Amino acid sequence: MTDAILRPRRSVLYMPGANERALEKAKTLPTDALILDLEDSVAPDAKPEARKRVAAAAASGEYGYREVAIRVNSPGTPWHEDDLRAAAEAGPDAVVVPKVDSAATVHAVERALEAAGAPDRTAIWAMVETPRAMLDARAVAAASERLRVLVMGTNDLAKELHAEHVPGRAPLLTGLSLALLGAREAGKVILDGVYNDVTDESGFEAECVQGRRFGFDGKTLIHPRQVEVCNRVFAPSPEEADKARRIIEAFEEAVAEGRGVVTVDGRMIENLHVDDARRVLALAEAVSGR
Structure with a gap:
């Protein structure tokens, strides 16, 4: 990004x-x-x-x-x-x-x-x-x-x-x-x-x-x-931002524990989902003070 x-x-x-x-x-x-x-x-x-x-x-x-x-x-x-x-x-x-x-x-x-x-x-x-x-x-x-x-x-x-x-x-x-x-x-x-x-x-x-x-x-x-x-x-909703945080946290926890697979809300999470979550969270933070 x-x-x-x-x-x-x-x-x-x-x-x-x-x-x-x-x-x-x-x-x-x-x-x-x-x-x-x-x-x-x-x-x-x-x-x-x-x-x-x-x-x-x-x-x-x-x-x-x-x-x-x-x-x-x-x-x-x-x-x-x-x-x-x-x-x-x-x-x-x-x-x-x-x-x-x-x-x-x-x-x-x-x-x-x-x-x-x-x-x-x-x-x-x-x-x-x-x-x-x-x-x-x-x-x-x-x-x-x-x-x-x-x-x-x-x-x-x-x-x-x-x-x-x-x-x-x-x-x-x-x-x-x-x-x-x-x-x-x-x-x-x-x-x-x-x-x-x-x-x-x-x-x-x-x-x-x-x-x-x-x-x-x-x-x-x-x-x-x-x-x-x-x-x-065009801004992430509070629900979207919250889900992005949970995806990032779950993925980082899985990596720290040596696990190759992680799910959030029943869906498998891969690197591409984490990248998108980070983009969503960055945009949410950028617009929060406007």
């Missing part, structure tokens, strides 16, 4: 970069991470001013434990290069890059950030949101040590596939699985995409549960009202 995986990213909230009140409100929200957005939420004529505001916010150090990322405009747009330079100078925790569908794109972003003086701690979070990105997810995820997180762009993926948004997300499951396989094979974090209907609380919770069961580390969000449910679903 790495620090990148253990750092809680249950809830990752997009905040519009052109909205000063939203950037201020974000300092009080119980989200694990923030994405200060320069892309979809900002009109073209407002982008230069939003860039200055977001860079200042990211550099302020006023967001406490929250991980702060800047989403730049996608490669090939008129704003991309200026966004990368401003982000590099601000030195956020991460730069979120839309429309990443190849290792070459990752390398280009990495070179631009380094040329602009980005600190080593500033990671790349790659948004994967096209059929090509799904098919090449492993190459994207493995392209750079600076790339630490994949972010699902499910709205764009559905658009590219001509698919409908339906409960259970059947049209997207192949893409979600491919991206997860690529991320895990490369040892990277992966975040689920957004849920568009902020009034549908039961549908949102169901999708959070689905995402956690799939193996996502957390979910990107479009509204503060989604944070509480997301944090709860």
